[in-house]
């Protein structure tokens with residue numbers, strides 16, 4: 160059961176400190192490319208570089224960006240940063256076997272920051288807009304936990320051994336990232352053991368605090384399978 164938000168702000172000022180963890184520690188098995196999908200090129204540049212740029216927007220005032228990568232891909236990223244002349248400050252962290260483990264590793268790297276807000280974002284959602292990022296930080300400042308989500312556009316059915324049953328899609332939401340939290344809250348959530356039901360950060364936090372949903376964006380797609388890259392190329396020019 161979700162409890163009322165547990166945290167007490169030491170000062171409104173502390174919640175103005177913004178951090179971001181970009182998780183890019185996966186292998187991209189569903190993309191089945193010759194390299195992890197976060198390194199594939201979108202408009203001639205690595206997907207992850209686009210994502211990093213979105214969070215480095217000065218208007219967002221993110222104080223520190225942590226990038227989580229597979230442990231065996233740190234050198235690849237260093238080489239890409241040299242090749243693409245990347246000078247955006249960020250800290251690199253080796254991830255884990257699951258997304259949960261990678262977020263946890265990113266959080267550990269934020270250890271000297273006790274207060275503030277941290278946005279967790281998939282490194283493979285390169286088209287996220289400043290507006291959506293800003294919305295999650297703003298809602299987390301008020302509600303302690305916030306996540307971007309959109310309404311399903313298709314009809315939805317729940318399948319079982321008896322067949323399938325239509326669902327009321329107006330009561331469903333498709334979860335996106337960023338998912339943004341008070342740092343202390345997210346730390347307490349990630350101190351608990353990993354469960355198979357954790358598919359995003361909201362599911363990790365749910366038992367501690369109600370997660371406020373904010374309007375996401377259909378263009379904020381997660382690059383998962385090959386056709387997503389084609390769609391992302393097309394969407395790029397209409398994304399701000």
Ligand SMILES: Nc1ccn([C@@H]2O[C@H](COP(=O)(O)OP(=O)(O)OP(=O)(O)O)[C@@H](O)[C@H]2O)c(=O)n1
Pocket residue numbers: 182183184185186187188189190196197227254255256257258259261262280281282283284381382383
């Ligand atoms: N051990 C992992 C697994 C996933 N991720 C990150 O979590 C995001 C969402 O995961 P997903 O799309 O599933 O990425 P992959 O795990 O790379 O893809 P797949 O499941 O197809 O292997 C991605 O940015 C991915 O890099 C991560 O940081 N560490």
Ligand SMILES: C[C@](O)(CO)[C@H](O)COP(=O)(O)O
Pocket residue numbers: 258281333334335336358359360381383
């Ligand atoms: C976190 C996420 O992007 C929210 O939609 C999603 O749950 C990640 O799922 P994946 O199976 O790890 O790609």
